[in-house]
Amino acid sequence: MTSLSGRFYFNFVLTLNCALFAFFSGNVSSAATEFDMGTLTLSTMKLLGDAHMSNGSVRLTRDLAVPYSGAGKVLYSKPIKFRQPGIESPASFSTFFSFSVTNLNPSSIGGGLAFVISPDDEFVGDAGGFLGIMDGKGTQNGVVAVEFDTIMDVEFKDINGNHVGLDLNSMVSTRVCDLDTIGVDLKSGDLVNSWVEYSGSNRVIKVYVSYSNLKPKEPIISSTFDLNEYIANDFMFVGFSGSTQGSTEIHSIDWWSFSSSFDENPGYNSVPPAGPPPPSASLMNPTADTVNAPPPLVAPVGDNSNTTSHQGKIGGKCHNQLCRSGAGAVAGVVTASAFFLAFCTVALIWLYNKKFKREKKCDNLASDVIKMPKEFSYKELNVATKGFDSNRIIGHGAFGTVYKGILPTTGDIVAVKRCSHRGQGKVEFLSELSIIGTLRHRNLVRLQGWCHERGESLLVYDLMSNGSLDKALFESRMILPWPYRRKILLGVASALSYLHQECENQVIHRDIKTSNIMLDEGFNARLGDFGLARQIEHDKSPDATVAAGTMGYLAPEYLLTGRATDKTDVFSYGAVVLEVASGRRPIEKEGGKVGVSGNLVEWVWSLHREGRLMGAADLRLGNEFDEGEMRRVLLVGLACSHPDPLVRPTMRGVVQMLVGEAEVPIVPRTKPTLSFSTSELLLTLQDSVSDLNGMITLSSSSSETSLTGGGRGGSSGLDLV
Known part of the structure; x- marks a missing residue:
């Protein structure tokens, strides 16, 4: 066949x-409706005002210069039925969304965004405190919204500039809650998750907010109201609106799922709980009309608003017994037909699998590894990079070269990584594809797709318009301002916290360094290059391997044992922190800028010992930074660089330290010495790298061997593989 x-x-x-x-x-x-961002297309979304697509997310506002204000709205293009004749209860609905608020100018005022239920799909309200929901004239009524406000507007009786509120046909919130009470800062730039659930039978709305993908046990808002009394029409539009008020605030919706239905039984909410996308889910392609989502296992359930049940009549009347017997006969026929159809379905599926299913093989790449990202053709990527023209090269990795590409079909600008043809390059290709293809976090570089043809292994990523962090620090004409540096460090910490503690399997990156941290158009950090990454089950000990990574970022115990853990990533992050704060590379040539020691971590420890820690601050900043913030960041860097891995903080703890929710642990003035027993060292050295190029000094005694130093290397570090 x-x-x-x-x-x-x-x-x-x-x-x-x-x-x-x-x-x-x-x-x-x-009249049930269900959709999410994996099934939405540009034809099923309506962008109004300043709303636009950017890097797979919906942005409600634009980066306008201060003091201009703007507003935007995105709506699901089909109206949703919220009231139904004959049913007293309004529709129940459940929605989950992930969003972020980025302010490129901390001194500007703010704005906010809201989930809205709106009577029409054309109106955009005023900017500022109106959040694009309403205008000052009261033009639009019948609006229900859950607002996330970043400005304290006295006119609307706001409690502060970091709150969530329930708006019922008014910008004065009926219920409001301070987000500071749950440790969520809307202006942090971090991804925030929210669940909004309404039970039509109970008339109760619940709002949950968290940084985590796990819904909190308790809602931040729980309120009773009859939706029938506040919506203007039976059919309403759902979506989001946002605004700025003389600021550079950008509001992004990274994920959205929504479902609604009418309860058949009082007290029973038939709406399935909305939640985060599966690890393999993809986001919107901003230029394509369809979404590159994973193929569904069954037919996708779309808008069923036209599905209704009808009960016919015979001559307008029906004898009860005749109806019962007729209904019984119909039920019997329907049941038999249903079983017959089910049997045929199973038989045909078996026949299809047995006779006609063909597995697509691609140079022995396992199909279970390549699941979600889009498969590009070699021809398409060859055209995108102009035949991999050397003028299109934008970076080099340990196992390949990165090219700028323009996809011919969509015009999207992407980064195409051409993995080397050597064996390790193929290993890296499979590692990146299998690991990062299942991850989703706003501070990770997004993998768009892959290609494996003609002996080439290619990976396609979102292009980061501001390049890598090391180039921004050391090659850019503009000195990277301190607020940007602090935001970048927080973004990387957030990504590592996700990899270490929030993924189903723990991901150890193994190559944290500034050249692997990319910067998007808003100078938000995106951690990339997962070629050396490893996945392990939580609470499982990693296997010993040959140490891999870049000198200056490698933890001392990793060099000795070859075992990469979350704590070795923490050490690498600590080196990045000190590099960003000081503006100096982790390894400098002798006589270079570091002066005291060629190893940056050692140099900062020496300054701390002498009581001159602030001497490590980048002189190019010209004291344009908050001294308390700088000291905190430097101490975080040293805490992460502690020789004893057990003393280093977790990345979740680091995030809390950087935002001021937790105190930095006491860092000893003198750098502690890491000790191993002689027998342990001899055993681990057998499986570890043998030539460390003078990076460490081993001083032995009768019972112990101590690791005491860093060494010197090239100006950009030495890669170990």
Whole structure:
């Protein structure tokens, strides 16, 4: 049989499944709607005002110069039914969304965003405190919103500039809660998750907010109100609005899922809980009309608003017994038909799998590894990079070269990583594809897709317009301001906290350094290059390997044991912190800028010992920084660089330290010495790298061997593989 026959059988089976699904679900939920960002297309979204697509996210506002203000709105293009004749209770709904607020100018005022239920799909309200929801004239009524406000507006009785509120046809919130009480800062630039759930039968709305993907046990807002009394029409539009008030605040919606239905039984909420996307879910392609989402296992459930149940009549009247017997006969026929159709479906699926299913093989790449990201053709990427023109090179990795590419079909600007043809390059290709393809965090570089043709291994990423952090620190004509540096360090810490503690399997990056930290258009950090990364189960000990990474960033115990852990990543992050704060590379040539020692970490420890820690601050900043913040950052860097891995903080703790929610642990003035027993050292050295190029000095005694120093190397560090 040809593949056409296979597709015929598959489509036939899918049709049968859809028919069965439609029959059995027709009486369950009427006027139900369900969608998420993995199923949305540009034709099913409506962008109004300043709203636009950017890097797979929906941005509600633009980067306007101070003191200009703006507002934008994005709506699901199809109206949602919230009231239904004959049903007293309004629709129940559940929505989950991830968003971030980025302020490029901390001295500017603010704005905010809101989840809105709106009577029309054309109106954009005023900027500033109106959040694009309403205007000062009261033009639009019948609006329900959950606002996330970053400005304290006295006119609307706001409690502060960091709150969530329930707005019922008014910009004066009916219920309001201070987000500081749960440790969420809207202006931090970090990804914030929110769940909004409304039970039509109970008339209760609950709002949950968290940095975590796990919904909190308790809502931050719980309020009772009848949605029927506040919405203007039976059909309403849902989406988001946002505004600025003389600021450079940018509001991004990174993920959104929504579902609604009418409760059949009082007190029973039939809406399935909305939540974060699965690890493999993709976000919107800003230029394509369809989304490159993973192929569904069953037919996707879209808008079922036209699905209704009807009960016919015979001559306008029906004898009860006749109706019962007729209904019984119909039920018997329907049941038998349903079983017959189910049997045929199973049989055809078995036949399809047995006879016609063909596995696509691509140079022995396991299909279970390559699941989610889009597969590009070699021709498409060859055209995008102008035949991998040397003039398109924008960077070099340990195992490949990165090119700037312009996709011919969409015009998207991307970064194309051409992995080397050596064995290690292929290993890195599979590692990146299998690990980062399943991760989703706003501070990770997003993998768009891959290609494995003609002996080439190619990875396609979002292009970061401001390049890498090391170039911004050492090669840019503009001195990177302190607020940007602090925001970058917080972003990297947030990404590592996600990798270490929030993923299903812990991810150890193994190559944290400034050249692997990319900067987007807003100078937000995006951690990339997962070629050396490893996944391990939580609380499992990693296997010993040959030490890999870059000198100056490698933890001392990693060099000796070859075992990479979350604590070795913490050490590397500490070196990055000191590099960003001081504006000096981790390894300098002898007689270079560091002067006292070629190793940056050693030099900062020496300054701390002498009581001159602030002497490590980058002189190019010209004292344009908050001294308390600088001292805190330097102490965080030293705490992360502690020789004893057990003393180093977790990355979640680092995030709390950087935002001021936790105190930095006491850092001893004299750098402690890491000690190993002789027997332990001899055993671990057998599986570790043998030539460390003079980076460490071993001083032995009768019972112990101590690791006491850093060494000297090239100006940009030495890669170990």
